Structures are given as structure tokens and as C-alpha cells.
Amino acid sequence: MNPIKKLFDNIHPYVEEGGKFHAFRSLVDGFETFAFVPNTTSRVGSVNIHDAIDSKRIMSLVVIALIPALLFGMYNVGYQNALATGHLADATFWGMFWYGFLAVLPKIIVSYVVGLGIEFVVAQWKNEEIQEGFLVSGILIPMIVPVTCPLWMLAIAVAFSVILAKEIFGGTGMNIFNPALITRAFLFFSYPSAMTGDAKVWVSQDTIFGLGYQATDAYTAATPLGEAAQAGFTGFAPETIQNAITGLIPGCIGETSVIAIALGGLLLLWTGVASWKIMLSVFVGGAATGYLMQALGLTEIQWYEQLVLGGFAFGAVFMATDPVTSCRTECGKYVYGLLIGFIAVLVRVLNPGYPEGMMLAILLMNLFASLIDYSFVQSNINMRAKRATNK
């Protein structure tokens, strides 16, 4: 017998009902179901065979799809630090990467420890199996905050969103809003100065364990979109857009590189985890609205610049396509995506206070997803009712 299996079998009596360590049942269960595919067989009266896909595999796949953007984000944190302190010429690739790694790692740890901790407690309390949803949220959250976001703020925000945006609705699969975006929205409205505003937040300015460089004066670097929101903006230099595609611009940790996001996006589309309908229509909606806004003379930003700057690409690929909070009907997915693209650009252009609109657009459409679905399901219901009366 497999020694690890044996270990779990030995632990079982302790964590079962009445055992000494019953309080850890959800924890042990969680680890065991990750180590081994459950040996449970189908019950009488249900299908005898099953597809090998399960929610663990799907969630793990999304985490894998996020890795390119995460690794690039780490590198970019180091790059921005070197750029801000004027040491770009003598900084090495690995030096910048490890600096970013050390800056980002604590955020990932805090996000997972707080979020999964709550999940394990809830699973224990409800006597259920641990649900995998937070594996994705837990890695998304550090990627959509500025690098200078304090850990204690992150911890509070994660706890807030896991409890109030997810668990009170019944856990993964029942939530109305995307938990990662609720985390960000909570930070944004509770601690606006740490999230945006005076533009000091986007670049890490201290050394970490001797890596990186200390900025002598308080250095300010706005994101390109932040710059565009200032008065007197007359369009981007071509280098800015090039950098936005490669990702070497200030911004939230994971959102900057279009190339890295595209790699993850391709994996999600190929495996069918994310809906191509949603992803495509978000981009179409954003591009069309961007074109319209520019044609009306409301903004100097080109339509394609709208798509590569800020959180648009990241939101379209990883946030809008969340299967739980998006539309569930196939036709509804088009409407849902188009409206996200539309609202995101609308907020960017018409809102003078805040240059980015993706987060709010997705959260707003999360709210309306069921309404869109309702219309499409209702048309099926009407068809059936009509058929019954016209026979």
C-alpha cells in the first residue's frame, strides 16, 4: 500500500466524529483529496461512470494560467524599482526578479492563509468538504493590488470578501460577486490613498533583504491611464503602448503585461475553462466604445490603447470569465461581455476622479448577470407556454 495513503488512513480515526482532533477534519480531508483522487464510487441510481474532470483540476488550471502574468509581475516590480531609482543600467534580470519575488510573496501568503483559513473553518463548521474556489481567488487577489499595499489591509480585505461576498451566500458556486474583485473594491473604497491617488503606490521604493534600491526622494510614477486622466493630456508616446503590451509600466502586480495575460488566456480558451464568448465580447465592447468615445472627441486615447492599458485585459481574461458570477446562458454571455467592455471604457472616459473602470464594470455586471440570464430563460419558457396553447 502507498505509504502516504497509509498515513492518511492512520490519521482518520483521530479526526472523525468523536476523535481527539475532530476540529481538523476539514483540513485533513482537504489535503487527502488533493493527494489522492477520492475512491468514492457512484451510488445506486446514478451514472456508473464519470468523466475524470473535477473542480480541483479546473481550479488548478486557472492557477496555472495565471502563472505567466504573476512571474512577469514579479519581474516588473523589480524593474520599476530600478527604473524609479535610476539604477536600471546596473540592475540584473535575476536581481530585479528576486526583488519582485520577495515583494510579492508575502502578499500571496497572507491572501492564502487568511482566505483558506476561513474556508477550512467554514467547511469544518458546515461539515462539508473544503471547496477549491479560493485557490483561484487567493492568487488573483495579490495580482490586482498595488505592490505597496500593506499586508494588514490585504488581510482585512480578504477576510471581508471571503466571509461577506462568498460564504454567507453558500460558498463557491453560490456567490453573486467575484470575491477577488470584492477584495479590491473593499481596499479601494476603504483605503483609497493606498490604492491610487497620489501615485506613490505603484512602485516599490525600499530595498528588501539587500535587493533592489532605496529611492532617495519620494518618487511618484502614475500609471499611463492615471496620466491620461490629468488635464492637458494629448495622447501617448508610442513607447508607452509598446511597454504596455510587454508590461513594463507601473500598475497592479499582475495586470500590466498583455503578452503574459494572453498566454494564460490561450490556455483557458483551449481547455474551455473560460468562455470565449465572454472574453471576445468584452474586447469587442471595449474597442467599440473606445472608438465611439474618441470619435465624439471625449478622449485622446485610441480604442486599441483602451484594451492594452490598465486592468482591461486582465479583467477580460481572468475576471469577467469567472463561471460562477457571469451569465450561465450561452446567449447571455455575449450581452454580459459587451456590457462589461462598454461600461469599463465609459467609466474611464467620463469619470473625472478615477482613471480605471474595469473593476466597477465587472462588479456591476455580476449584479446584472442573473437578469440577463432571466430574459433568455424566460424566452424558452414563453416558447413552451405558447406551444401548449397553440397546439
Next chain:
Amino acid sequence: MAKVIKLRKGLDINLKGKAAKETVSTSCPGEYALVPDDFCGLKPKVVVKEGDAVKVGDALFVDKLHPEVKFVSPVSGTVSLVERGDRRKLMSIRVQADGKQEARQFDVKGDVKSLLLESGLFGFFRQRPYDVVANPEDAPKAIFVSAFNSMPLSQDFEYVLAGQEADFQAGITALSKLAKVYLGVSAKQSSQALKAAKDCEVNVFDGPAPAGNVGVQINHVSPINKGEVVWTLGAEEVIFVGRLMNNGKVDFTRTIALAGSEVSAPKYYKMLVGQKLTSLIEGNVKVEGSRIINGNVMTGIKTSVDGFLAAHATEVNVIPEGDHADEMLGWIMPRFNTFSTHRSYFSWLFGKKKEYVLDARIKGGERHMIMSGEYDKVFPMDIYAGYLVKAIISGDIDRQEALGIYEVAPEDFAIAEFVDSSKLELQRIVREGLDILRKENA
């Protein structure tokens, strides 16, 4: 020319151990059992005592609410046991066969419905809505027969039909006296007895499983509205009717497929309904660590070596149980040998020709519905399957009606349950939903 209906949605699962086209007869004596649970929605009332002598076609039990619906003995012999379970629930009636197969002679000249009721064949009719034993007082708008089963490891009806074409046609003709008959034929079938069947409307269905499900065919040909009733009958059961019409005797001989990866030489066996499976299984099947399924791998019920062939079963499938598989790190390993519709596995690389050995594991934990559109991809009906399942779970009867619950049977959700990444027991959910709805509407 028959109308061809193309179906895009669905999934063909290619399992190892398909039955070779070769038929073996099994011996007739031994113990037989008729199990009331095989006839869904039935309240049985026993009409024989232990020790009574019965002929083929003598009633063993009847429907308590409609005593004219009789369920008859497949063999001649002696009633050996009236098995009862908890709260005196009737589990089965056993008959010890004498091997003579003396049959009761029926007069086939009279009214078809009373003949079917008296001979026990009406008990094989099912009705939609609810997918239960048909009620003889209803006037169905149509009778649907599907001449093929698209599920993995199922019986090939065209092969079974060879040599019994006359009985099949006689059965269809008899049914046509009750209501309009629709026959669903697969695009892969070429038998003239099916494609050019008389006294019925033939529709050709071209598409992956569950295209052979009669529910899918009804949805595309003449969908059921509230208040309407449709009867369905298995293709082999049409042959039963035909035999009765041609010979005046009841003959419940089926040609069942013994198939599956744990069967040493999968092929067809001639068996009677209710026959003990022991003779079929012994020597042919690796019993240790296997799951023997009375019926199809997708819809059948787990049984044991000394089970009895279920009334509606057209095959016996045997697959590994897999409860000691201890597969490690399933969430990340490539798992080349497993089948999945999901691209995170590699089934798509090996094409449709590769045959898989699948065990009975669920391969994941049960979750809330997370992914969207999974069911719709394999549910070829004009119904929002996911929303219907949610309406059933939440017990919202008005919404279930509005979303089309009257058109579905649990078996229609079999493929959806297979692909579901949240591992919900859809067939059980739908069955329970239909039972509750039937009680509410009674």
C-alpha cells in the same frame, strides 16, 4: 423518405468490451424473479401464493390502482418465494422454473389494449410525463419507440432484430391500433425492417448519444405539453408484442449484450426477463473488484452475481469498481489512460477510436454547480438543463413545469451527469423531482 433529424449536441463514450456479434443460448431452468421496482411508479399487489403453479403469461402481481395492468410470469413453474422487505414492501416474486415453458394461450382477435393488459405486456409501457408505468385509462397522443440505443456498451438492436423482423412489424401494427406510432431510427442503421417499417412514422436521428433516448426523439418530433401523455416502449418489447400477436403466447426472450472491460469474451446471450444472472456471469466475468450492472452502464443499477435480469434491461455491463484505485495527485497529473471531454486531459489527442476502461469512481467531490453550459453541450433538447436541475433542487414546481420537466426522464440526464465537473447526481435529482411532481399533481 423518412425525415432525417441531425443532432449536434451529445457525447459518444467509447468503452472497452463491446459485445461481439455472436449469440449464445442460456439454459432455461432455475430460479426467476420479477421485481416490482423495475416498473417505476408502481404499487404492486400480489395475486399468487407461494407454492402456486404458474404458466408463462400467468399474472404474478398487478397494479394496485389499476388491477387490469398485470405483470406475468416469464416461465412456467412454481412460485417459490414472495420476498418482502422493510414495512412489508414487495421486493420480488420468485418462480422456480420447471423447464417445460408451458404457456397460456391468448385470443389475439379481440381488442389490442385488453389483450396487452391481460398478457402482461402493457406493464412494459412507460409514459411521459414522469417516466412511470403507463396508465391504461389515458389516451396517449402518440407511442414512441426508439430502435437504437446510443449509450456506450449498449445492445445493437439491428443485430438483435435479424430474424425477428416479422414479429417486430406485427408489434408496430398492433401498437398503431392504440395511437399514432413514431419509430426513431439511427442514421447508421440500414435494416429495411426499421427504415421501411409500416404503420408508423419513421424518423432518422443522426448524432451522438443520447440521440437514441426516446425522450430526445419526442422533443424533436412532437414535444409534450402540459396535460398531454405519450407512451414509450422499448424496441425489443415491441418484438414481445409481435410474438404475442403472431403466436398467441407470451415470450419474454431477450438477446442481451454482456459487455464491458471485465467480461472475458463479450457477446450476446439469449435470456428471459427475470432470469438469474449467475449462469451468465460465471466463467465469463472477472467478479472480484468488478461492478455488475443490471442494464446499461449509464442508467443501470448495480447488482450481484445472483441478481436477476431487470425487466427493461437490454444489456448487462461489467466495469471495474475502482474503490481501491488510490490514484495520486489527480488534479495535476496528465492521466493519459482516463477519458475526459475536458482539454486538460489528453483524450482529445487519441481520437475517437481509442477504447477506454472506466471504473465506477466519481473522480471528484460533489460541489455546487460551478461551470456553466456543461449540461447544455450534451443535452440535445430545447430545454435549459442546468436551470431545470436547479428548479428541481429548490423544489419550485411552477418553474419546473415552465422549464419543461414533463418532457424529460432521468436517463436523458445520464450523459450530462457523466460530464458534470461538480459531480451532482442528476439522474437521482430528476427521478426524485418527477416523483414529487407526480404526487403533487395526483
